Amino acid sequence: MTSFHEMNDRFSLQRRDVLRLLGASSLGAAALPLFAQNAKLPKLVTVSGAITEVVYLLGAEAQLVGTDTTSLYPAAARATPKVGYMRQLSAEGLLSLKPDAIIATNESGPAVVLDQVRSAGVKVEIIEADHSWGEVQRKVQAVGRAAAREAQARELQAKLDADWSQVQQRVAAASKGRKPRVLFVLSHSASPQVSGEKTAAHSVIGFAGGVNALGGFQGYRPMTAEAMASAAPDIILTSTQSIEAHGGVDKFWQRPELALTPAFKKRSLITQDALLLLGFGPRMPAAIAELHEKFLVATA
Amino acid sequence: MSQRFSAQAVLGGSALLLVAAFVVGAASGAYAISLPQLWGVLTSLGQGADKSPEHLVFLNIRLPRLVLGVAAGAGLGMAGTLMQGLFRNPLADPGLVGISSGAALAAGVTIILGAWLWPVLPRTLGSWTLVLMAFGGGLSVTLLIYGLSRSEGGTRMALMLLAGIAVNALASAGLGFLSVMATDEQLRSLQFWLLGSLGGARWSAVLLVGAAVLLSCVAARSLAAPLNAIALGEAQAALLGVDVERIKRRAIVVTAVAVGAVTATTGIIGFIGLIAPHWVRMVAGPDHRVVLPASALLGAALVLAADTVARTVMAPAELPLGVLTAFIGAPMFLWMLRHFKGRI
Amino acid sequence: MTAMPRDPMALCCAGVEVRVGAKTLLADASVHLAPGRVTAILGPNGAGKSTLLSVLAGQRAPTRGRVTLDGRPLEDHGMPALALRRALMPQESAVAFDFTAQEIVALGRYPHRRSPGRDEDAIVEEAMGLTDVSALAPRVLNTLSGGEKARAHMARALAQLWHPRPDGATRWLLLDEPTAALDLAHQHSAMRLLRAWAARGVGVVAVLHDLNLARRYADEVVVLGGASGGLMQGATAEVLQPGLIEAVWGTPCQPVTSVDGTVQYLFG
Numbered sequence: 001m002t003s004f005h006e007m008n009d010r011f012s013l014q015r016r017d018v019l020r021l022l023g024a025s026s027l028g029a030a031a032l033p034l035f036a037q038n039a040k041l042p043k044l045v046t047v048s049g050a051i052t053e054v055v056y057l058l059g060a061e062a063q064l065v066g067t068d069t070t071s072l073y074p075a076a077a078r079a080t081p082k083v084g085y086m087r088q089l090s091a092e093g094l095l096s097l098k099p100d101a102i103i104a105t106n107e108s109g110p111a112v113v114l115d116q117v118r119s120a121g122v123k124v125e126i127i128e129a130d131h132s133w134g135e136v137q138r139k140v141q142a143v144g145r146a147a148a149r150e151a152q153a154r155e156l157q158a159k160l161d162a163d164w165s166q167v168q169q170r171v172a173a174a175s176k177g178r179k180p181r182v183l184f185v186l187s188h189s190a191s192p193q194v195s196g197e198k199t200a201a202h203s204v205i206g207f208a209g210g211v212n213a214l215g216g217f218q219g220y221r222p223m224t225a226e227a228m229a230s231a232a233p234d235i236i237l238t239s240t241q242s243i244e245a246h247g248g249v250d251k252f253w254q255r256p257e258l259a260l261t262p263a264f265k266k267r268s269l270i271t272q273d274a275l276l277l278l279g280f281g282p283r284m285p286a287a288i289a290e291l292h293e294k295f296l297v298a299t300a
Numbered sequence: 301m302s303q304r305f306s307a308q309a310v311l312g313g314s315a316l317l318l319v320a321a322f323v324v325g326a327a328s329g330a331y332a333i334s335l336p337q338l339w340g341v342l343t344s345l346g347q348g349a350d351k352s353p354e355h356l357v358f359l360n361i362r363l364p365r366l367v368l369g370v371a372a373g374a375g376l377g378m379a380g381t382l383m384q385g386l387f388r389n390p391l392a393d394p395g396l397v398g399i400s401s402g403a404a405l406a407a408g409v410t411i412i413l414g415a416w417l418w419p420v421l422p423r424t425l426g427s428w429t430l431v432l433m434a435f436g437g438g439l440s441v442t443l444l445i446y447g448l449s450r451s452e453g454g455t456r457m458a459l460m461l462l463a464g465i466a467v468n469a470l471a472s473a474g475l476g477f478l479s480v481m482a483t484d485e486q487l488r489s490l491q492f493w494l495l496g497s498l499g500g501a502r503w504s505a506v507l508l509v510g511a512a513v514l515l516s517c518v519a520a521r522s523l524a525a526p527l528n529a530i531a532l533g534e535a536q537a538a539l540l541g542v543d544v545e546r547i548k549r550r551a552i553v554v555t556a557v558a559v560g561a562v563t564a565t566t567g568i569i570g571f572i573g574l575i576a577p578h579w580v581r582m583v584a585g586p587d588h589r590v591v592l593p594a595s596a597l598l599g600a601a602l603v604l605a606a607d608t609v610a611r612t613v614m615a616p617a618e619l620p621l622g623v624l625t626a627f628i629g630a631p632m633f634l635w636m637l638r639h640f641k642g643r644i
Numbered sequence: 645m646t647a648m649p650r651d652p653m654a655l656c657c658a659g660v661e662v663r664v665g666a667k668t669l670l671a672d673a674s675v676h677l678a679p680g681r682v683t684a685i686l687g688p689n690g691a692g693k694s695t696l697l698s699v700l701a702g703q704r705a706p707t708r709g710r711v712t713l714d715g716r717p718l719e720d721h722g723m724p725a726l727a728l729r730r731a732l733m734p735q736e737s738a739v740a741f742d743f744t745a746q747e748i749v750a751l752g753r754y755p756h757r758r759s760p761g762r763d764e765d766a767i768v769e770e771a772m773g774l775t776d777v778s779a780l781a782p783r784v785l786n787t788l789s790g791g792e793k794a795r796a797h798m799a800r801a802l803a804q805l806w807h808p809r810p811d812g813a814t815r816w817l818l819l820d821e822p823t824a825a826l827d828l829a830h831q832h833s834a835m836r837l838l839r840a841w842a843a844r845g846v847g848v849v850a851v852l853h854d855l856n857l858a859r860r861y862a863d864e865v866v867v868l869g870g871a872s873g874g875l876m877q878g879a880t881a882e883v884l885q886p887g888l889i890e891a892v893w894g895t896p897c898q899p900v901t902s903v904d905g906t907v908q909y910l911f912g
Binding site for chain 3: 390525532533535536538539541543581
Binding site for chain 1: 356492617620
């Protein structure tokens with residue numbers, strides 16, 4: 001039987017130890033979130049080239065576990081596991097990558113697959129693609145949220161907003177004269193199509209200080225000689241992929257539908273990579289600036 | 301004379317193949333579920349235990365897809381047998397009566413013109429819009445072709461074949477027209493639909509399709525013996541007491557419902573209706589009382605096998621199912637033509 | 645022409661006309677067929693023999709006139725009921741798929757599927773034995789010769805009528821050119837088979853092209869395509885006179901008497 005004093009001593013010892021332990025653990029507790037964050041950054045799947053670009057810009061590429069087939073920039077994105085075409089995703093395929101979040105535009109589908117993924121506990125962020133600067137902002141915010149890098153996202157957004165307003169000011173300042181009539185031709189598939197209102201191209205042309213030579217309809221229509229003649233664009237805008245599909249610039253100009261346009265006479269053709277031009281991603285301020293410069297050159 | 305196996309052997313063998321395909325399909329997929337994990341999911345069914353990710357993936361994504369595959373293959377195999385018996389030709393398939401082209405046209409209209417024509421519909425029906433439209437389209441075109449083939453003497457199969465060719469051509473033209481008007485994205489969506497897929501299978505749709513196919517198979521059972529008699533020719537069958545007109549009507553309705561329901565949910569899955577009955581006939585002979593059930597079983601096994609390959613070979617992406625069935629089916633079809641050189 | 649006694653169990657047609665568009669296949673045909681006899685329908689090509697047979701079978705509805713069986717119109721009986729007691733062996737038949745001869749003969753039992761006997765398999769076997777196609781049972785029908793196919797179809801018709809009807813209704817065996825594709829030996833054995841069945845009370849009606857077979861084996865004949873475009877029915881010996889034969893077939897005809905006393909004809 002130990003004496004009361006001995007027992008007391010033992011307890012005090014234990015109390016001291018406990019206090020020391022508590023002290024250490026509170027420090028440790030403060031350090032814990034840092035460790036936890038590094039070990040447990042959310043894993044992402046991005047469905048849309050522009051969204052993938054944002055991920056790389058936020059430095060979160062280590063969190064990227066899968067991208068779709070339109071995610072081609074930067075080059076490293078091409079090496080990530082591909083979940084297929086954005087409109088034909090596979091639920092099991094997405095889940096097999098064990099993502100914490102999927103960020104996609106509202107053009108992705110099928111809707112059922114996204115529902116299935118949601119009900120498996122994965123966060124699905126859908127960004128409305130309305131072809132406005134807001135779309136780009138939403139993409140940055142969404143990636144920031146999903147990647148748990150909201151601070152970096154706010155920084156990036158601020159920078160992009162600044163770039164954007166700079167470009168917009170330049171465009172506004174330069175638009176004293178007549179705005180060039182620009183027509184966008186899409187030609188990745190068999191028949192070339194031209195874009196009317198409510199398309200990405202329409203917004204891009206407007207942002208860059210031009211005016212869409214085609215109006216009165218929404219979406220895409222096949223290119224016809226009469227439509228082209230009556231539209232009378234000063235500049236033809238197309239993607240580099242479309243030119244490749246035609247087999248070169250000369251072959252492109254040989255298209256009979258273009259022969260009656262003012263653009264044809266001056267060989268006014270501007271090409272840009274499709275993702276850069278229409279992706280509504282973080283490179284958009286630079287893309288619009290470049291486009292604007294080319295407009296000025298063409299109308300000089 | 302080719303070797304023939306007994307009815308029990310063929311039916312048993314087909315059922316076994318189906319079970320094997322189901323088990324392999326259940327164990328395969330982009331999402332890695334090991335066999336012990338799978339066993340764990342199956343044994344914990346019904347208990348409200350914690351839902352592990354494997355549990356959710358298997359029950360909500362993989363299993364409905366497997367069941368849909370069984371229903372699709374069974375419906376297509378059965379319908380293919382019915383059509384071949386009705387047309388008295390081993391090259392017939394359900395597409396002849398316009399179900400696939402009608403469904404495709406309706407799908408095209410929905411994808412490309414839907415928002416413009418009926419803005420209300422997608423909002424009220426949501427993702428069911430395409431399914432219901434495709435089903436309606438398939439049935440409508442079948443009805444049209446059936447109506448065109450009727451004369452005073454009853455339904456003439458030769459007329460049905462010609463009407464089918466003409467209406468199918470019209471539907472293709474319609475689709476072509478729609479493709480010109482479509483945007484790139486719409487075109488891609490339509491293209492994927494046309495290639496068929498079991499992806500996005502959810503229990504509500506799967507159970508509906510399953511019910512439709514089950515009912516059709518039950519209704520088709522009574523057609524087996526009469527179809528044997530019809531092989532003698534419609535005139536002889538009538539003399540044997542077969543109500544040929546009624547058999548035709550029932551066969552077409554059953555085909556339209558089964559294939560319509562399947563196509564509306566999965567898009568167009570080709571070749572199963574052509575190949576399954578042929579393979580069964582090769583080993584069992586042409587008695588429809590064996591060919592009908594065995595084609596359903598074999599068709600289901602084929603679809604499951606093709607789908608398993610489709611969703612694993614390019615994981616995490618997926619190949620459209622129609623691409624795989626065409627890969628298997630087209631060479632098979634060519635082989636059939638060679639084999640039957642003198643006798644079609 | 646001796647008047648045939650009116651039989652209440654007869655298969656009759658009265659004033660039957662079959663017209664397709666502008667073409668008349670059969671005009672004003674009236675026959676009265678009694679069971680227990682072999683009746684041959686004769687006539688040159690295009691006279692309407694097959695048409696008459698298909699009308700009698702209920703396969704084809706006449707544009708005018710009516711057909712009665714046991715005193716009731718054919719439509720009243722209904723096709724499923726008729727199939728239990730009336731079989732038609734077709735002139736030619738394109739069979740789809742690779743059914744074996746045995747399976748084809750077994751299809752003759754289709755009308756009886758609701759109340760199968762215990763000897764269904766035996767019936768098929770015996771029927772095939774009667775027409776000498778037993779050895780061909782496992783062979784695919786479409787690979788057989790014309791004569792072999794014909795014998796298989798005949799076995800099918802026999803299988804369909806195998807047992808007498810429980811209600812005593814007469815059975816009718818209608819055959820369209822059953823001997824056309826058969827070799828000599830099988831022609832005669834087939835006709836003897838038909839006579840045997842007629843002796844058992846079955847009404848046998850066969851379209852024949854061979855007048856000598858008809859003369860030897862038929863109890864009565866129906867001759868189509870006479871000078872008046874009409875129809876003659878009567879006992880074989882009475883109707884098949886050289887004068888009529890020459891008038892209807894346009895071929896000189898010389899009767900000879902064979903060793904067993906049967907009259908046969910030499911043509912040419």
